[in-house]
Amino acid sequence: MADSAIVTPGAPAEGAPGTDAKRRHDPAARGFASDNYAGAHPEILAAIALANGGHQVAYGEDDYTAHLQDVFRGHFGPRAEVFPVFNGTGANVVALQAVTDRWGAVIAAESAHIHVDECGAPERVGGLKLLTVPTEHGKLTPELIDRQAYGWDDEHRAMPQVVSITQTTELGSCYTPEEIRAICDHAHEHGMKVHLDGSRIANAAASLGVPLREFTTDAGIDILSFGGTKNGLIFGECVVVLNPDAVRAMKHLRKLSMQLASKMRFVAVQFEALLSGDLWLRSASHANAMAKRLETAARAVDGVDIIHPVQSNAVFAALPHDVSERLQKNYRFYFWDEPAGVVRWMCAFDTTEADVDAFTAALAEEMAK
Numbered sequence: 001m002a003d004s005a006i007v008t009p010g011a012p013a014e015g016a017p018g019t020d021a022k023r024r025h026d027p028a029a030r031g032f033a034s035d036n037y038a039g040a041h042p043e044i045l046a047a048i049a050l051a052n053g054g055h056q057v058a059y060g061e062d063d064y065t066a067h068l069q070d071v072f073r074g075h076f077g078p079r080a081e082v083f084p085v086f087n088g089t090g091a092n093v094v095a096l097q098a099v100t101d102r103w104g105a106v107i108a109a110e111s112a113h114i115h116v117d118e119c120g121a122p123e124r125v126g127g128l129k130l131l132t133v134p135t136e137h138g139k140l141t142p143e144l145i146d147r148q149a150y151g152w153d154d155e156h157r158a159m160p161q162v163v164s165i166t167q168t169t170e171l172g173s174c175y176t177p178e179e180i181r182a183i184c185d186h187a188h189e190h191g192m193k194v195h196l197d198g199s200r201i202a203n204a205a206a207s208l209g210v211p212l213r214e215f216t217t218d219a220g221i222d223i224l225s226f227g228g229t230k231n232g233l234i235f236g237e238c239v240v241v242l243n244p245d246a247v248r249a250m251k252h253l254r255k256l257s258m259q260l261a262s263k264m265r266f267v268a269v270q271f272e273a274l275l276s277g278d279l280w281l282r283s284a285s286h287a288n289a290m291a292k293r294l295e296t297a298a299r300a301v302d303g304v305d306i307i308h309p310v311q312s313n314a315v316f317a318a319l320p321h322d323v324s325e326r327l328q329k330n331y332r333f334y335f336w337d338e339p340a341g342v343v344r345w346m347c348a349f350d351t352t353e354a355d356v357d358a359f360t361a362a363l364a365e366e367m368a369k
Helices: 042-051 063-076 088-098 177-189 201-208 250-256 265-275 279-299 321-327 353-368
Strands: 081-085 104-109 129-133 159-166 193-198 223-226 237-241 314-318 334-337 342-346
Touching (some): 042 265, 063 237, 081 088, 081 265, 088 159, 088 193, 088 223, 088 237, 088 250, 193 201, 201 279, 237 250, 265 279, 279 314, 279 342, 279 353, 321 353
Parallel strands (some): 104 129, 104 159, 159 193, 193 223
Antiparallel strands (some): 081 237, 223 237, 314 342, 334 342
């Protein structure tokens, strides 16, 4: 190879703008810790570059954010209203505040992200009470909701006003449209609203093989958090209001909650790239397929126990603690329940068959020691 063809790591491609930044990671590195570890999809990077240059009105008054309303309505129906925010916790807190009073409470699964992984933000920042219920595979049912759905006239108890479900769940399972419709009908009969945490909503649609609106708008969901960063975006999530009659003053609430981006066009254009075509579905379907490949290979390894149904891009397994620790020296992944030896393996839009095969070969080698 001629010297002129050698590209220094971190250097720009020929004709690209220069930068003083340097690459500080190995782009060939792969792991199974989180779909958040993946970089940005090339089509998302191209969209951001497209939206760059010139001046656009700030704080969501730009052309890209205006068009985003039509993009989301194409998936969720003509009454949908979309409000881009910075991150998933922000989306959940803003959405839940929008459908609760100051004395309100939210019923959720004990494993819900809003309960386990958001540092108390719904309660401390949102000012609401979480009422949790133990579940199987992270899924609520009308019967489980009834364990907390009582006491609306008791001034000594926070009033249940919202049911929050996660799709796909934190344990990788997926609600069917019929299951969500039953939850929504039950909640609405009690005067409660329903929020859907959709950080991996694209993986659910890919798993179910149905349009997004079939298990959201058509099933009775009032408001949802729509995830992007786990499916190839750099930053940004959205609050999607499906029932405008259920909320009030969303613009003010978003600003009050410190979730109003000044250069919102760069959030909006990512979602336009994701949802205007089939990028969202292609990426999620691929991640799901890689998780299925991982599950199949891991099940074939003696001593590995898959403990939850693999219905999205997550695989939960139980294996000896020392095996996990040895594997973690070369592959990043998290313990889910360390005392029980349960780990979580996540696949992303850029996970390859070779990545899965190399990891499961290492798994088999370590288990055989």
